[in-house]
Amino acid sequence: MFSDKTAQVWALEVIVSITVFIVVFVFVLSLVSFTSRKPLQELQSETVALATAVTNDPVYAFILMGKVDKERFAGLAEMDYEVLKRELGLKNDFCIYIEDAQGNIIPVRYNGKNYTAIGNGSEITIGGAKCGE
Numbered sequence: 439m440f441s442d443k444t445a446q447v448w449a450l451e452v453i454v455s456i457t458v459f460i461v462v463f464v465f466v467l468s469l470v471s472f473t474s475r476k477p478l479q480e481l482q483s484e485t486v487a488l489a490t491a492v493t494n495d496p497v498y499a500f501i502l503m504g505k506v507d508k509e510r511f512a513g514l515a516e517m518d519y520e521v522l523k524r525e526l527g528l529k530n531d532f533c534i535y536i537e538d539a540q541g542n543i544i545p546v547r548y549n550g551k552n553y554t555a556i557g558n559g560s561e562i563t564i565g566g567a568k569c570g571e
Contacts, residue, residue: 533557
């Protein structure tokens with residue numbers, strides 16, 4: 439019915455098609471995997487850098503000996519967000535707040551004013567409220 443040449447051509451086309459499919463599949467998979475890991479790794483490293491800054495940096499640390507230094511917290515909360523972000527060397531937005539064991543935000547009171555958070559109030563919300571409000 440079929441000649442040997444027709445069967446060979448058909449088999450070759452199937453092998454080429456499967457190979458092309460596998461190459462495209464692996465390429466797409468690697469592309470998805472690459473794009474999902476890099477931002478996660480970047481966020482993790484920025485989170486560590488931010489945590490280190492607020493606990494150990496002589497300029498930005500507001501957690502001293504396990505307690506919140508209210509004056510420093512208020513000073514950072516009042517800083518221009520973009521300036522603070524740049525000085526901390528961060529690319530991504532952030533919001534720092536303090537909460538109790540039940541998940542309630544604890545405002546820091548300093549000089550008669552409540553500071554709820556340090557960070558980007560225009561982009562980040564916490565419990566329905568903008569960061570820092």
